[in-house]
Amino acid sequence: MTHVDPGVWTTVADTVAAVCLLAGAFLTLGAGLGLVRFPSLLARMHTVTKPQVLGLILLLTALALRVRSWSAVAMLVLVVAFQLVTSPVAAHMVGRAGFRTGKVDPDDLRPNEFGEPD
């Protein structure tokens, strides 16, 4: 097996990919732990919209940097775009449904400006 010099840009891309993978893995872990640890429905929804989305974006960025094929990158861009558009809507719908059906204890929320006269 002959030794092939990977080139400086390949090394840079691999390093950035590794950093993105680790950061994405941490965020995804945080999202999973938050889902278990946070006390209320609304607090849990926060982990769905923030660390989970960026974690996925970072993992897919790392994938794009390693795969280096345009057709794969195109697909990953599409995944990220749909994730950014759908996850706030999904969290909003779950949160609103829980709020309206009394699954959220209003006493936990201080201040709670919902229902106050404008």
Next chain:
Amino acid sequence: MSPQSRRPAYLLRRLGSQWHALLLLTVVWVLLWGDLSWANVIAGAVIAGAVVTMFPLPAIDMRGTVRPWRTVVLAARFVSDLFVASFEVAWKAVRPGPTPHGAIVAVRLRNPEDAYLTITAVMSSLVPGSLVVEARRSTGVVYLHVLDIDASGGAEAVRRDTLALEERVLRAFASDAVLSRCGLAPGRGEDA
């Protein structure tokens, strides 16, 4: 569906007025196949046409402009906020100790038009430590759940952050008339 909506002329006009959607759906189709070829583009355009005619949606009422520099400012700030917010929430979930204390804050947006209200609401769900629980179209008030009200600096700080986000959205996409109606002088901004 009314009888006139089946007429070819109406369908053609509908396709013409929704060319944004056609273009977007075609691009999505090509991206899904991951290969730019005539066959994909034509197939995507045909399917986009079928989707737009068979599942018609009302046109979005958004008579704004796109200011390129303001859009860049909005996007750059969004990405940096996304990083900060994500690591904050992840850290709050991972660190030992009590979980944060939440609150609901009502924010009255300057401009209650659907398109801007939606963009601001979606972005505020993603970036600061907030989540939209309810939105009132009639009054333009959004109710945000804040994960950690003490770390966010209280209700007033949340309101200020959300209004600053709305200002960035309006400066990027709204027309000059809307900007001056909302008390934002066109062209200038304090947080550029």
